[in-house]
Amino acid sequence: MHIKGWDYLQEYELEKEEILSAIEEVLASGYLILGAKVKEFEKLYSRYCEVNFGVGVDNGTNAIFLALKALSIGENDEIITVSNTAVATVSAIVTAGARPVFVDINESSFLMDTSKIENAITSKTKCILPVHLFGQCADMDEINLLAQKYNLKVLEDCAQSHGTVYKNKKAGSLSDIAATSFYPTKILGTYGDGGMVMTSNEDLYKKLLRLRFYGMEKTNYALEHGYNCRLDEIHAAILLKKLNHLQDYLSKRRNLAEHYNILLKDTSLGLPTELAYGKHSYYLYVVRHPKRDLILEELKNKGIILNIHYPCPIHLMPGYKYLNYKQGDLPVTEKIAKEIFSLPLYPSLNFEKLQYISDTIHEIMIKHHL
Numbered sequence: 001m002h003i004k005g006w007d008y009l010q011e012y013e014l015e016k017e018e019i020l021s022a023i024e025e026v027l028a029s030g031y032l033i034l035g036a037k038v039k040e041f042e043k044l045y046s047r048y049c050e051v052n053f054g055v056g057v058d059n060g061t062n063a064i065f066l067a068l069k070a071l072s073i074g075e076n077d078e079i080i081t082v083s084n085t086a087v088a089t090v091s092a093i094v095t096a097g098a099r100p101v102f103v104d105i106n107e108s109s110f111l112m113d114t115s116k117i118e119n120a121i122t123s124k125t126k127c128i129l130p131v132h133l134f135g136q137c138a139d140m141d142e143i144n145l146l147a148q149k150y151n152l153k154v155l156e157d158c159a160q161s162h163g164t165v166y167k168n169k170k171a172g173s174l175s176d177i178a179a180t181s182f183y184p185t186k187i188l189g190t191y192g193d194g195g196m197v198m199t200s201n202e203d204l205y206k207k208l209l210r211l212r213f214y215g216m217e218k219t220n221y222a223l224e225h226g227y228n229c230r231l232d233e234i235h236a237a238i239l240l241k242k243l244n245h246l247q248d249y250l251s252k253r254r255n256l257a258e259h260y261n262i263l264l265k266d267t268s269l270g271l272p273t274e275l276a277y278g279k280h281s282y283y284l285y286v287v288r289h290p291k292r293d294l295i296l297e298e299l300k301n302k303g304i305i306l307n308i309h310y311p312c313p314i315h316l317m318p319g320y321k322y323l324n325y326k327q328g329d330l331p332v333t334e335k336i337a338k339e340i341f342s343l344p345l346y347p348s349l350n351f352e353k354l355q356y357i358s359d360t361i362h363e364i365m366i367k368h369h370l
């Protein structure tokens with residue numbers, strides 16, 4: 001059997017007719033950019049996230065970038081975030097002109113350790129940027145309390161938390177502004193790139209509309225310096241179709257995660273735990289083991305090719321060497337980067353494959369006395 005970390009082809013077969021008809025409808029409409037589909041998707045997805053406004057953009061990285069720009073963040077500003085995230089989070093901060101400041105993560109949740117934030121705040125800090133990683137929310141009450149105390153903004157990175165719940169509220173509705181991605185692998189993903197900035201603040205919303213469109217409100221007249229970060233009509237139309245399936249995707253993911261929990265509970269793998277304050281949406285099913293590399297090698301020999309999210313903490317990457325972090329600065333982040341790996345989890349994954357993955361893991365554990 002051959003199993004990849006993620007695959008969309010089976011899902012595409014099931015949804016092909018509605019996806020192709022959505023694309024055809026856009027092509028025949030005469031509107032390809034910033035038309036009715038983008039507006040409709042912004043309305044429905046922001047409503048789903050329990051915020052007043054959504055601004056569709058070209059990808060999740062630019063969603064973070066534009067959110068920072070809307071908050072007037074740039075040169076000489078510091079943004080507190082985590083190093084255990086997609087490079088995109090940090091790339092967007094640097095593109096905005098600001099400096100990322102990393103805090104360590106909590107060893108059991110893999111999320112921002114809120115007890116480390118206060119120490120990282122300086123006179124230059126403008127914003128805390130928690131990442132709701134793998135499908136769970138960072139502890140937003142703690143983060144918002146600190147933000148209030150030090151007069152900071154909070155921007156949620158929701159690229160991995162479509163549908164995630166924190167204390168009965170949706171991810172994306174828990175701060176000043178939030179950014180998400182509709183990259184194909186995401187819980188709500190399109191067949192290409194897409195993203196959205198979400199807020200309930202009308203001034204930020206109006207600024208975001210300008211910033212994604214060269215600073216313009218009317219064509220060919222820039223009110224401020226802006227960018228080209230538009231979501232296009234085809235991807236909005238696809239996302240509108242897929243939004244109808246979001247609840248189904250989420251329940252399938254939770255169901256698969258429950259099966260993994262049962263099948264793997266008697267192994268020495270560290271399994272993900274659902275935090276008491278929320279509802280996990282299982283974007284990724286991340287397990288850990290000190291012998292991670294051996295297990296991955298053996299799985300590969302059996303046709304199971306898995307991913308690591310993420311194998312190298314960002315503060316130790318050459319691209320961010322100038323920030324002057326060194327090995328040992330974020331011990332939990334560095335430790336778990338050596339132990340974690342992601343088991344396949346996407347709605348069209350069938351139980352036969354899940355059983356094969358579990359059986360193979362059991363065999364490896366017995367073979368190597370793990």
Ligand SMILES: Cc1ncc(COP(=O)(O)O)c(C=O)c1O
Pocket residue numbers: 059060061062085086088089131157159160180181182183193194195
């Ligand atoms: C946590 C996180 N933030 C931001 C992004 C950026 O999204 P995109 O790939 O759409 O630019 C991603 C996805 O890659 C992500 O996982």
